[in-house]
Structures are given as C-alpha cells and as structure tokens.
Amino acid sequence: MHEMSLMGDILQLVQEDALEKRINNISKVELIVGEISNAMPDALRMAFDIFRDQNLHLFHKEAELIIHLEEAKAECVICGVQYQPTQKIALCPNCQIPSGKILTGETFQVLSYEGSHE
Numbered sequence: 457m458h459e460m461s462l463m464g465d466i467l468q469l470v471q472e473d474a475l476e477k478r479i480n481n482i483s484k485v486e487l488i489v490g491e492i493s494n495a496m497p498d499a500l501r502m503a504f505d506i507f508r509d510q511n512l513h514l515f516h517k518e519a520e521l522i523i524h525l526e527e528a529k530a531e532c533v534i535c536g537v538q539y540q541p542t543q544k545i546a547l548c549p550n551c552q553i554p555s556g557k558i559l560t561g562e563t564f565q566v567l568s569y570e571g572s573h574e
C-alpha cells in the first residue's frame with residue numbers, strides 16, 4: 457500500500473514544521489488530494505490512523521485527517537476541448553488520442569494542520 461509511504465512523507469513535513477513552530481498535540485491535518493494523484497482516500501485515512509497511534513507525542517489521540525478532493529481536469533493541446541480525465545494519460549474525447557494536458561487533479565499536498573503551542 458503506497459499510501460503508507462505517501463502519508464509518511466507528508467507527516468514528516470508536518471512534524472518538521474510543527475517542531476519549528478513549537479506546536480504539538482496536533483488535532484487535525486488537512487490534505488488536498490487530486491482525483492488522479494494515485495492516492496486512495498480510504499487508504500490514506502488508514503495510514504494516518506496508524507502513524508497517529510505511533511506518534512502520540514506529536515498527535516492528539518483523536519486527531520483527524522480531512523481530505524479535500526481536487527477534481528481532475530485536462531485540456532486537449534490539439535483541439536482545445538476541456539474534459540475530465542480518468543487517468544494521467546488523458547485521452548481527448550474529440551481526437552481520440554492522448555493529447556490532453558492535465559490541468560488539475562494531480563495535487564497531493566498539505567493544506568493546513570492544527571495543534572496547540574507548547
């Protein structure tokens with residue numbers, strides 16, 4: 457489950473930032489996850505719970521993960537039509553070739569997190 461390593465990387469960033477700002481007892485982490493970022497929200501939530509339970513010096517025991525899904529959008533570089541791709545190789549519905557340029561939907565990043573100051 458590669459969501460474990462994705463979540464590990466994300467929480468590493470959160471942890472470094474929290475240390476710098478002297479924040480602990482993190483109660484909420486919000487992520488932006490693109491529809492075609494290859495990260496499954498359910499698997500991310502599961503991974504978050506595991507990391508949280510292993511890092512209770514950093515997280516509140518009921519800390520929650522909030523996922524904001526980013527809709528996927530692509531634009532064909534040939535005919536210019538905009539459409540919703542279902543995968544990274546975006547097949548233009550007009551031209552029937554993979555001429556789509558992904559505009560949104562690949563994001564995977566931390567939007568914000570909340571905790572309390574030491």
Ligand SMILES: [Zn+2]
Pocket residue numbers: 532533534535536537548549550551552555
């Ligand atoms: Zn096209």
